Amino acid sequence: xTSDTTAPxxxxxxxxxxxxxxxxxxTTSGTSRTPLRRLTTGLGTVLLCLGTLLFVLPFVFTxxxxxxxxxxxxxxxxxxxxxxxxxxFSDAFSQIHYGxxxxxxxxxxxxxxxxxxxxxxxxxxxLARITQHWSTAVYRLFxxxxxxxxxxxxxxxxxxxxxxxxLDSYAGVVLIYTALNLPVAVFFYTSFIRSIPxxxxxxxxxxxxxxxRTFFTIILPLLRPVTSTLLTFISLQIWNDLxxxxxxxxxxxxxxxxxxxYSFIDPHTVQPTTLFPAALLGVVPLLIIFVFFQRQVVAGMxxxxxx
Amino acid sequence: xxxxxxxxxxxxxLPAIVVxxxxxxxxxxxxxxxxxTDSLGGPIANFVGTQQYRSMADDPAVxxxxxxxxxxxxxxxxxxxxxxLLFASMLFRRPGVRKVLSVVLLTPTLISxxxxxxxxxxxxxxxxGINALLDLVGLHSLNHVWLGDTxxxxxxVAAVNxxxxxxxxxxxxxxxxxxMPxxxxxxxxxxxxxxxRRxxSIEWPLLAPALTxxxxxxxxxxxxxxEFPLVLTNGGPAGxxxxxxxxxxxxxxxxxxxxxxxxLSVVLLxxVVVLSSATSSLLRLRERRI
Numbered sequence: 256x257t258s259d260t261t262a263p264x265x266x267x268x269x270x271x272x273x274x275x276x277x278x279x280x281x282t283t284s285g286t287s288r289t290p291l292r293r294l295t296t297g298l299g300t301v302l303l304c305l306g307t308l309l310f311v312l313p314f315v316f317t318x319x320x321x322x323x324x325x326x327x328x329x330x331x332x333x334x335x336x337x338x339x340x341x342x343x344f345s346d347a348f349s350q351i352h353y354g355x356x357x358x359x360x361x362x363x364x365x366x367x368x369x370x371x372x373x374x375x376x377x378x379x380x381x382l383a384r385i386t387q388h389w390s391t392a393v394y395r396l397f398x399x400x401x402x403x404x405x406x407x408x409x410x411x412x413x414x415x416x417x418x419x420x421x422l423d424s425y426a427g428v429v430l431i432y433t434a435l436n437l438p439v440a441v442f443f444y445t446s447f448i449r450s451i452p453x454x455x456x457x458x459x460x461x462x463x464x465x466x467x468r469t470f471f472t473i474i475l476p477l478l479r480p481v482t483s484t485l486l487t488f489i490s491l492q493i494w495n496d497l498x499x500x501x502x503x504x505x506x507x508x509x510x511x512x513x514x515x516x517y518s519f520i521d522p523h524t525v526q527p528t529t530l531f532p533a534a535l536l537g538v539v540p541l542l543i544i545f546v547f548f549q550r551q552v553v554a555g556m557x558x559x560x561x562x
Numbered sequence: 563x564x565x566x567x568x569x570x571x572x573x574x575x576l577p578a579i580v581v582x583x584x585x586x587x588x589x590x591x592x593x594x595x596x597x598x599t600d601s602l603g604g605p606i607a608n609f610v611g612t613q614q615y616r617s618m619a620d621d622p623a624v625x626x627x628x629x630x631x632x633x634x635x636x637x638x639x640x641x642x643x644x645x646x647l648l649f650a651s652m653l654f655r656r657p658g659v660r661k662v663l664s665v666v667l668l669t670p671t672l673i674s675x676x677x678x679x680x681x682x683x684x685x686x687x688x689x690x691g692i693n694a695l696l697d698l699v700g701l702h703s704l705n706h707v708w709l710g711d712t713x714x715x716x717x718x719v720a721a722v723n724x725x726x727x728x729x730x731x732x733x734x735x736x737x738x739x740x741x742m743p744x745x746x747x748x749x750x751x752x753x754x755x756x757x758x759r760r761x762x763s764i765e766w767p768l769l770a771p772a773l774t775x776x777x778x779x780x781x782x783x784x785x786x787x788x789e790f791p792l793v794l795t796n797g798g799p800a801g802x803x804x805x806x807x808x809x810x811x812x813x814x815x816x817x818x819x820x821x822x823x824x825x826l827s828v829v830l831l832x833x834v835v836v837l838s839s840a841t842s843s844l845l846r847l848r849e850r851r852i
Contacts, residue, residue, distance in 0.1 A: 332694040378578035381571040404786040407831040411589035434585035466570035495674030522683035534677040
């Protein structure tokens with residue numbers, strides 16, 4: 256990974272740094288602007304659009320099929336819909352207890368996000384500013400966590416939660432998600448704070464400003480961009496996760512959307528008209544978030560990839 | 563004065579160390595210990611050394627699952643990043659459609675793996691979307707029971723993974739493209755290097771860090787794949803899509819072979835750590851040589 260995790264320039268952000276002048280665009284050097292080249296570029300664009308379309312097609316198909324009647328779909332899976340209906344959605348809504356399970360998932364996701372950002376940013380401050388053997392060791396210990404699959408800890412965690420009486424509790428699940436996502440948060444925040452010059456903090460210290468006040472008045476406001484990126488990443492993970500709630504929340508009233516969808520719908524026996532609306536309902540809340548934070552999402556996804 | 567300040571700062575670490583230590587490091591250590599016992603998840607656990615690991619060697623289910631996991635990861639890493647690179651290099655040359663198409667390609671990454679598996683289980687069904695599409699274009703002979711045939715099931719599951727994350731891979735390559743020094747690309751254009759030549763001698767070396775990130779991320783992600791095989795096939799047909807994660811889940815929570823499942827999870831950890839660190843060090847070495 257790189258040390259630069261500030262949001263990189265992504266297509267959506269940089270209008271100024273567009274592509275270089277390539278042969279085939281307006282070059283002054285008199286290089287080839289042949290009809291052949293223009294033809295290949297044009298062909299490439301067509302192929303590119305077709306390729307992208309292939310990736311979107313399953314989505315389109317899902318949406319259209321969700322709006323058709325089961326009999327209509329059975330007659331011709333790819334046919335033109337005769338009539339549109341919202342009945343499939345209301346059926347799926349009740350079948351996976353969408354209302355309550357969405358609230359449960361939102362609660363777990365937001366609590367975990369708050370815990371990870373608060374605890375993670377607090378921890379990152381000393382890790383970024385204290386350069387001693389022990390702090391490097393602690394930092395390494397956190398980074399180690401980024402490559403530990405949840406499966407490795409799921410069994411011992413189950414025993415631990417049972418002993419702590421935290422099975423079937425939101426608190427238990429939130430604690431697990433916090434621990435699982437702390438490594439990523441510590442990595443992001445530490446590298447970001449390292450890129451902030453320490454002059455301001457030193458000046459504050461000379462003025463008698465304590466570590467607490469320095470952190471809250473100087474560091475915290477600067478962490479906003481990296482926090483939104485991190486939150487996008489973490490909330491995606493938690494919202495979409497199946498394993499943790501499946502194992503640690505057996506109480507039907509506390510289940511999340513994914514667990515309910517997985518337990519109530521067997522994809523091999525039900526109609527696509529049941530399957531697809533459920534899948535769409537599971538995606539909708541995230542899509543809303545995505546549209547709101549589109550820039551951070553794209554930046555967040557490609558963060559750390561650019562030197 | 564600065565000494566006291568440093569002590570206060572160090573105290574900021576406490577909450578993180580407590581949560582991370584209790585719910586991550588301690589379970590990790592306890593898991594390694596449990597894998598060397600005969601624990602059934604109850605209070606009784608006798609130390610048995612490497613017995614669980616030794617019995618894995620004679621268990622065809624485990625050797626098969628290990629092979630499936632590695633094969634799955636190899637297919638996903640190569641195809642997903644190959645496609646991602648292809649899309650990124652074509653998009654970079656076309657500023658007009660770049661933003662729209664890269665965002666569109668990212669949409670599948672927002673779905674949860676469970677939901678993606680829902681959609682694709684119908685697309686792969688015997689009378690489902692893909693076969694219907696083949697009929698439509700007159701290729702009925704290519705109809706196939708994608709998830710029901712041992713020779714295609716694992717690749718079909720991998721296809722869902724590739725569909726979901728190609729946009730992610732493309733976004734990382736594209737971000738790397740956008741940060742390339744303009745002068746260099748312009749100089750190449752002036753020298754008349756175009757198309758393939760320019761890609762091989764200029765872009766490909768500059769993309770090395772992005773390749774490292776992409777390969778490492780997709781490798782780790784595909785080695786710990788769980789939801790796709792669980793929902794699409796549940797390990798079938800005839801165990802053809804059993805992965806290490808499915809075996810861990812089945813043994814720990816459904817089979818009375820608790821310690822064996824924990825030992826399997828340690829094997830998963832070793833596989834992920836060894837393969838991902840080997841790959842990323844190799845790729846980093848390559849970056850330095852370029």
